[in-house]
Amino acid sequence: MAEPTMRAVVMAEPGPPEVLRIEARPRPIPGPHEVRVRVAASGLNRADLLQRRGRYPAPPGVPADILGLEYSGVVDAVGERVGQWSPGDRVMGLVGGGGYAEAVVVHEDEVLPIPDVVETVDGAALPEAFLTAWDAMDLQMGLAAGETVLIHAVGSGVGTAAVQLASLTGARVLGTSRTPEKLRRATDLGLDEAIPGGGAAWAEVVMERTGGRGVDVIVDLVGG
Ligand SMILES: NC(=O)c1ccc[n+]([C@@H]2O[C@H](COP(=O)([O-])OP(=O)(O)OC[C@H]3O[C@@H](n4cnc5c(N)ncnc54)[C@H](OP(=O)(O)O)[C@@H]3O)[C@@H](O)[C@H]2O)c1
Known part of the structure; x- marks a missing residue:
């Protein structure tokens, strides 16, 4: 069976906005203490622009070619040891990279609930x-x-x-x-x-x- 994929905004090399491309990537699978979030929006801050220009490298262990430091969305899968989140929860948070994608996988302790009064997309502008x-x-x-x-x-x-x-x-x-x-x-x-x-x-x-x-x-x- 083909591996499930997602679309991601990928940076082949540092540069202007034109270096960004949409490509298929493996859909990440949450580990025991991780949740997978179906991304609704990704915040855009100065740090994103610096990263795209190659002036703010991704930290070790984070895919350097998918940018995106901030996300909001809906939990769509949880690891077997996760107790505090369920599929359908609206969440937001910061990541070391990978936010410009249809899904991110995050440790359960690094996820924040989106307040009821905030739209899911707007949550990506908060953290x-x-x-x-x-x-x-x-x-x-x-x-x-x-x-x-x-x-x-x-x-x-x-x-x-x-x-x-x-x-x-x-x-x-x-x-x-x-x-x-x-x-x-x-x-x-x-x-x-x-x-x-x-x-x-x-x-x-x-x-x-x-x-x-x-x-x-x-x-x-x-x-x-
Ligand atoms: N967790 C954290 O600790 C954290 C998180 C996010 C950001 N930050 C820091 O917070 C600061 C703002 O981040 P941001 O993303 O909001 O940045 P931003 O939107 O890019 O704004 C930076 C502002 O700095 C001003 N500026 C730049 N060079 C200047 C100069 N030579 N003299 C006077 N003003 C100058 C510009 O304002 P004018 O054009 O109006 O002068 C610009 O609007 C940065 O230092 C960033 O590293 C820290």
């Missing part, structure tokens, strides 16, 4: 950007209502998540960007004070807009 922002501001810094946070590169992927979470927390949100359009979009997402970045003047602007007090938390997302 990388929103959990990174939440980890930085909430877990690491304990940002609280009434505090002030400064987000550098507020128009970045993680920044656009951070501004929404900080705004929902009840914090006053200041953000920098070199790009006026990104500041406009961040303002739509909850940014209170848009500060043109890229030079040294932002520090003076921050002091001026906080009456000389400064901020409680800084999240620096300049990168790429």
Whole structure:
């Protein structure tokens, strides 16, 4: 009997988007503690673009030719020792690679449930950007209502998540960007004070807009 296959977006060599091809690959089979997820969507972050250009190699043990670091979908098979997930569960998560495929196999402890209020496809946009922002501001810094946070590169992927979470927390949100359009979009997402970045003047602007007090938390997302 022919081996079951799936379609995957495969990168033959690093380069521009044109290096990507859809090819058939063996459909992965979950091990005893793994689940297989039928992928609904794969998130696209700066890290994906760096990986496609060959500037962010896949970690050992991960297929280097199938990109994709973030997925959402529905569990369609579970290993014999898996107790916490069942076929049909809506899940999301991060992987070292392989997300641009019809199926991924993941350890059962590395899978997250998609909240009821979130569409399955939208779940693929949560783990990388929103959990990174939440980890930085909430877990690491304990940002609280009434505090002030400064987000550098507020128009970045993680920044656009951070501004929404900080705004929902009840914090006053200041953000920098070199790009006026990104500041406009961040303002739509909850940014209170848009500060043109890229030079040294932002520090003076921050002091001026906080009456000389400064901020409680800084999240620096300049990168790429
Ligand atoms: N788990 C983690 O720890 C984790 C996960 C994800 C990302 N990250 C890190 O978080 C950062 C943001 O990631 P991302 O995926 O959201 O990136 P992104 O969408 O590519 O955004 C990066 C931003 O950096 C700004 N930037 C780049 N060069 C700059 C320069 N020379 N001066 C000032 N601003 C500059 C750009 O903003 P403007 O054009 O508006 O200036 C750009 O929008 C990166 O450093 C990334 O490595 C960490």
